[in-house]
Amino acid sequence: AQRLRAKLSDPAKIDNIVEIETGLKRLERLIERLLQLSRAQSGLGLNAVATDVSPVITLLMSEMRSRSRTPEKIELKFPETHFSTRVDPDALGIILNNMFDNALKHARGPLPTVVDASQSGRVAVVNDCAPLSPADLDRIKQRFNRRGALSDGYGLGLSIIQDLCAQSGCQLEIYVPRELSPRGFAAVLRLPETTNDPR
Template sequence: MTAPRSLQARLAAALSIGLALVWLAASAAAYAVMRHEMGEVFDSAIQETAQRILPLAVMEIIDREPTDLQRVAPVRPHHELLTYVVRDEAGTIVLASHDADPAIFPASVPAGFSTTATHRIYAEAALKGSLTILLAEPIAVRRAAVNHAAEALALPIALLVPLSFAGVWLAVRAGMRPIRRLCAAIETRGAGDMTPLAAGPMPSEIEPIAAAVNHLLDRLRRTLEAERSFTANSAHELRTPIASALAQTQRLLAETRDSRTAERARTIEATLKTLARLAEKLMQLARAEGGRLLAEAPYDAGPIVRLVCADVARAPDAAGRLALALPDGAVSTRMDPDALSILVRNLVENALKHGDARETVSVRLDPDGRLAVVNGGAVVPADVLARLSRPFERGATGADGTGLGLAIVDAVARGAGTTLALRSPAPGRPDGFAAEVKLPA
């Protein structure tokens, strides 16, 4: 049997088992005490009965011949639980109760109590030992009485044990409430949320854990902020010198008359444009990984998707290649508008750049908030598909690129509490590539 993994279940099970053992031990002790006390009560009743009957028996016997056996007639017919006989000095029975069986009385019985296989015997002498009364009570009667008392004791215990188990479970559940609150506070945090856990009343055993988690969150926050700040600042600071160098290169290209110099200038221009795009993508990646990607209130995502697609469609390589499909009604989302525009732009640019130039790129926004971008092209192997959302990871393509587009989309999706799904071949066709994101509502 596997032990429960839940701490609450383990504590409740341990306490319940311990409580059950305590109840069992207490019941066994109570049964033993009750059996002893009831035995004393029965013995006392036999002794008192013998002492009350003996004087009457003496008066009944003293005026008769000792050899005469007389049975005491009952007032009304009944079954005797206590039977008795009176013996003389020779051991002859001279008086007996109406149901008494002489065979159950031993021939030689010491004064006081004794026990046979079937009866509890009490002997009391009178007239200097010339007469002896013996009372017998069936042991089965005592056993039945003890068993009935035990059943009466066991019934409330049988009801109390399940109630006590329920009480233990509720008590443990109430005691574990601070731990559940702490776990819920950690689980409900979105990506990039490094704010400290709310301070509140906690058991002394849990306070060090909450403090350690807060220290860890603070260290992670400072580390991530330093990394994002470095990436964003570096990309931002690179934009100005890259733009200046690009402007100077384009001026040189316009003024030179030497073909070799012009060729080198065009190479430098292409390199600087690549650096400019890389700086822009790094800034977008820093923005995507910086958290706070949800808007305070939901809004319609359709206009932003339309605006971004219209802007991308102005590029020479995108002319006539975009097919946009938007629903008639509004599509509500809480993704930050800037983050949504970054996500859509990177998906569409990636599809235009790496898809088959002879086929259109389909951009579809469904009423349920699912955004799908599909392009034609060869099927991407599954192992490559699994790596495409990593930074600087590229598939088998000859197109220019930084390898950051899908990494940025994945970072935006995770920061907004959703996921990026990549499929190849695209759904419903034998080839192509599809990227889908379910916008957070």
């Protein structure tokens, strides 16, 4: 679609190509979410052996910044210690990527989006957006329910997170608005710790 758009000079045709390209990107995201949902429903969640997930969290945070259109508006606080857990790294990756995508997608304010993984076993994701009503919060938790025209994830992201948290023993806490502010959205993921140190 991008190559075709570069070759066209008619504004009407360019607009059509842009619409097709946008539709294809939305379809790609929907397919990705449905594959994640399938994996979540198949029982992905726990490893037999505990592993240190700090490198996984660090990598996912770095990738979040690299794929953002406004990396200067992202503040990252990386893990400072090892954290041993039986949560499957793939499940953790799906959970965190959905949390990161939601935070970036709905950020609509001057404050940065913050990912704080500096406390062992805890990842907090906070953005700046208009405050959600309790009814809005209930609606975005329901599978296949979209929140306005800005949401192109078809409401699957939070549902996938909830399914994987239930299977892996993680806890997801949501705060609306963010702490010490009348605006924003905060999601805090708490991972179950294990005494089985993989090092």
